[in-house]
Amino acid sequence: MTENIAITWRRIPERYRLAGSQCTSCKTKFFPPRKLCPDCRRKGKIESCGFSGKGKIYSFSEVHSAPAGLELEIPYVLAIVQLEEGPKLTAQVADCHGCDVQVGAPVEAVFRKIRSDDPEGLLHYGYKFRLVK
Numbered sequence: 001m002t003e004n005i006a007i008t009w010r011r012i013p014e015r016y017r018l019a020g021s022q023c024t025s026c027k028t029k030f031f032p033p034r035k036l037c038p039d040c041r042r043k044g045k046i047e048s049c050g051f052s053g054k055g056k057i058y059s060f061s062e063v064h065s066a067p068a069g070l071e072l073e074i075p076y077v078l079a080i081v082q083l084e085e086g087p088k089l090t091a092q093v094a095d096c097h098g099c100d101v102q103v104g105a106p107v108e109a110v111f112r113k114i115r116s117d118d119p120e121g122l123l124h125y126g127y128k129f130r131l132v133k
Helices: 005-010 012-017
Strands: 019-023 046-050 054-063 076-083 088-093 106-116 123-131
Touching: 054 088
Parallel strands: 088 123
Antiparallel strands: 019 046, 054 076, 054 106, 076 088, 106 123
16 A cells, blocks of 8 residues: 655654644643644644653554565564553554563663565655664
């Protein structure tokens, strides 16, 4: 599946820097960024914020049957990571196998190649996580 270059450029802040948003009224942080706080609605003011990239495994699964484009990566670990700042996000855990991962294990964000559209096409980079030893 190809992604046009405009969408790729728009997603650079969240993919490259883990940029999110925060409601200044209730202090809730969001990833990916939101334009409206679901609790405060129009009373809340949303501002940009960054995340440290440190967190822990909330839940995980080892994928053995990958979707199109990720066949060469199987098996790989897909996890829900809870960041230190609060938000949860789904990401691949790199450089490990399912037997190495445990719920609650500390992780940190790393910058990696996600996929490429074709041999001479656009390369997509972004965040993955790795276990902190």
